[in-house]
Amino acid sequence: MSQKLPAEVEARLAAHYQAIFTPEDASHDAAGLIAHAANCDGMLVTPADRLTQGVIEQLPETVRIIATFSVGYDHIDVAAAKRRGITVTNTPDVLTDATADIAMLLILGAARGAFWGERMVREQRWSRWAPTKPLGTHVTGKRLGILGMGRIGQAVARRARAFDMEIHYHNRTRLAYELENGAHFHSVLDHMLPHCDFLSINCASTPETRNAINAQTISLLPDGAIIVNTARGDIIDDDALIAALKSGKLAAAGLDVFRGEPNIDPRYRELGNVFLLPHLGSATLETRNAMGHRAVDNLDQFFRGERPRDILTN
Structure with missing residues (x-):
């Protein structure tokens, strides 16, 4: 195991495997991952571990499977693993609801100013109730665009309907009619964006989606729109998002994932209209x-x- 895992999971591993654990709060760089895998038949890794082509090529010959503790697998060069005959698996389905909950938290938190409101109370800057400030953005009845209508995107849509939001989505393929539940499909991302008071990013990180949210696509959103991201940080061009937040083009953003996390772009910390979370999408004990x-x-x-249920190296 490359990271400390929940006690229940480690107990199961200890009972059935000759398991090599990683102590609390420890992590491995590339050299450490390679050394840690010495004489191992398998590896259980996390999104914090970067298994690049170079790392995979240097793994011990004994390694036959890499199981990642995540649904996303952009931290693993799956093609390189396949070339070496190493099976790769992930963990879909089980984190859908927890991540969708965080997406709704980001929508509400960004729209209603949970970040600056909490700070006002905690820092004793709340002097009185006032009719005109501070003010947030209404959520109920607004239009929500979902980029990536897989399991998590569909779960976000179900939650948003409780707020009477009008659902639009862009996906590689259109959902079956019974799964759309009235959502409006857009085969081209640019065609959806003008209909998005809120934009929720729920797609995988792929060469096609990286930097999909950039200066050009942000310009197509209505003025005062709000972007939230629970997918992967590299889907957003940080320079473009920060510029739009500073200019007022966007009213706010809610971010649970970041490019290069945990070493995020420090400019986000200086903005008062960004609701920031430390990648909490799946962070419940149950999940x-x-x-x-x-x-x-x-x-x-x-x-x-x-054949493993969740094999990625077909």
């Missing part, structure tokens, strides 16, 4: 346990000679 068990299920299936 992290479920993710761990799903990863171990994949290991169990592989070492029994079966």
